[in-house]
Amino acid sequence: MHLETDGLILGEQSVGESDRLVTVLTRDEGVLRAFARQAKRVKSAKLSATQLFCYSRLSIYKGRETYIIDDARPIELFFDLRRDLEHLALAQYFCELARSVAPQEAPAGDFLRLLLNAFHFLQKGTKPLFLLKPVVEMRMLSFAGYMPNLVACCECGRYLADPMYFYPARGELACPDCAPRLGGAPMALPPGVLTALRHTVYADFEKLFSFTLPEAGLHALAAASERYVLCTLDRGFQTLTFFHGLAPR
Numbered sequence: 001m002h003l004e005t006d007g008l009i010l011g012e013q014s015v016g017e018s019d020r021l022v023t024v025l026t027r028d029e030g031v032l033r034a035f036a037r038q039a040k041r042v043k044s045a046k047l048s049a050t051q052l053f054c055y056s057r058l059s060i061y062k063g064r065e066t067y068i069i070d071d072a073r074p075i076e077l078f079f080d081l082r083r084d085l086e087h088l089a090l091a092q093y094f095c096e097l098a099r100s101v102a103p104q105e106a107p108a109g110d111f112l113r114l115l116l117n118a119f120h121f122l123q124k125g126t127k128p129l130f131l132l133k134p135v136v137e138m139r140m141l142s143f144a145g146y147m148p149n150l151v152a153c154c155e156c157g158r159y160l161a162d163p164m165y166f167y168p169a170r171g172e173l174a175c176p177d178c179a180p181r182l183g184g185a186p187m188a189l190p191p192g193v194l195t196a197l198r199h200t201v202y203a204d205f206e207k208l209f210s211f212t213l214p215e216a217g218l219h220a221l222a223a224a225s226e227r228y229v230l231c232t233l234d235r236g237f238q239t240l241t242f243f244h245g246l247a248p249r
């Protein structure tokens, strides 16, 4: 069976002397692993189109047990992500997150659109890293079926207080009156940070990346979203550890 689709290369490894095994987030079949035969030959068009971060038009043969990339044409290389180690590390984390939660053998156009937008902003350097990171984390988890309930206090329905308490393990909010009864270790979110966290989950996609917060607020937002990812998925990410090893915090 043949599949014509577009996709973003999330990972690659060499196989033998000239072949390559890539993990790709495709629009129509989600995350899949596919062989690119002779991709490392210098004149092969597949060389650039199957390297990490490349967004490509793909022609894929789907066998019984393996996918084979027949043809690959680069649409956008995102090569500039490599110019800055922090940008590179964050892009790799986004890829690892997508590999973890994006669907397999099912359409993943929303995941792809989210990553492509994030990569564009990351490459241009026009948005703070600690804005891009929580947006990608919260929206990707929401796409994957882990949407938190950030509408109001889970006990009494109160919409806003200063602060509201966020429970990363439950994906819920509580107001200052109800939080003491719930126990646990919630994170106190001032109104601006709560508004931004709600935005990452509920905003229309066209406006998703369009908000601002002072730097301290962005760090609080990023801390909340990261706790939510780690609690919800109950796993760590090597690329995230690497990113924090670089980032001045």
Ligand SMILES: [Zn+2]
Pocket: 153, 154, 155, 156, 157, 158, 174, 175, 176, 177, 178, 179
């Ligand atoms: Zn309450």
